[in-house]
Amino acid sequence: MPGRAASQPLVRILGIDPGLRITGYGVIDKAGNALRYVASGRVKTPEAALPERLRVILETLRQVIAEHGPAQVAVEKVFVNVNPNSTLQLGQARGAAICAAVSSALPVAEYTALQVKQAVVGAGHADKRQVQHMVKRLLGLEGELGPDAADALACAICHAHGGQGLGGLATAGYRVRRGRLV
Numbered sequence: 001m002p003g004r005a006a007s008q009p010l011v012r013i014l015g016i017d018p019g020l021r022i023t024g025y026g027v028i029d030k031a032g033n034a035l036r037y038v039a040s041g042r043v044k045t046p047e048a049a050l051p052e053r054l055r056v057i058l059e060t061l062r063q064v065i066a067e068h069g070p071a072q073v074a075v076e077k078v079f080v081n082v083n084p085n086s087t088l089q090l091g092q093a094r095g096a097a098i099c100a101a102v103s104s105a106l107p108v109a110e111y112t113a114l115q116v117k118q119a120v121v122g123a124g125h126a127d128k129r130q131v132q133h134m135v136k137r138l139l140g141l142e143g144e145l146g147p148d149a150a151d152a153l154a155c156a157i158c159h160a161h162g163g164q165g166l167g168g169l170a171t172a173g174y175r176v177r178r179g180r181l182v
Contacts, residue, residue, distance in 0.1 A: 015156025
């Protein structure tokens with residue numbers, strides 16, 4: 001029904017996949033259960049000192065927010081690396097991304113990579129190619145989609161589905177073992 005989709009409230013969501021070298025971003029619109037691609041890209045920081053890299057992430061994401069006007073932001077949570085210094089630097093890049101959102105008075109939701117993969121692929125241990133493929137399918141995209149933009153769009157899709165994983169199935173209190181909820 002054409003009139004029905006128009007009556008659904010439209011929510012624009014910015015998904016962010018933070019990284020110190022490359023931060024991916026993706027913007028989607030959600031109306032009811034329908035998702036529509038708006039934009040995506042990546043913020044590539046220069047080979048510079050940490051403060052300069054963080055400034056580039058912050059300022060570029062502020063520009064993305066100003067240009068696309070999202071109402072909500074979803075950010076992927078940091079995973080723990082073997083190298084503690086890398087984990088700290090990734091956390092600082094994530095902080096710059098969150099600051100871009102909150103300085104624009106936007107609410108921020110955070111999701112683990114497991115939650116994002118469950119929501120988009122249905123398997124918490126999906127590889128990057130599976131995530132890229134499902135993001136393209138869910139958003140009806142043709143052509144190539146870079147891994148950073150795909151991960152950011154996947155984060156936005158996860159948020160659009162309520163962050164529940166497995167397409168809206170509540171997973172709170174459960175763990176995934178061998179691809180199954182336990």
